[in-house]
């Protein structure tokens with residue numbers, strides 16, 4: 001099986017299963033710097049990326065947008081001066097799917113190449 005950062009998302013089906021209690025600890029270990037948040041009963045993956053200014057934060061935001069469009073799976077993105085909060089979850093199943101872990105790992109890859117990281 002490919003590592004998460006080389007994998008691709010599968011189509012977001014409304015009847016797709018959420019990540020199981022058994023899979024969750026295995027998958028979260030592969031994206032160690034991401035936090036699990038629960039909002040209105042929806043489990044999400046979240047990480048804050050810091051930048052030197054707004055310009056670099058916006059460029060990273062757009063780069064994450066590019067991979068999201070390519071994969072057809074989209075995050076929550078809060079872009080502020082010097083900071084981008086990225087949140088992944090699957091709207092169609094109101095929770096976490098393997099797609100979210102893939103995209104979190106892919107987000108980390110985008111961050112590695114991003115300019116102006118703090």
Ligand SMILES: C[C@H](O)[C@H](O)[C@H]1CNC2=NC(N)=NC(=O)C2=N1
Pocket residue numbers: 012072073074075088089090091092093
């Ligand atoms: C029609 C469109 O492909 C679907 O609405 C996709 C779009 N991007 C998505 N992104 C996320 N995070 N979850 C979804 O369920 C989802 N569904």
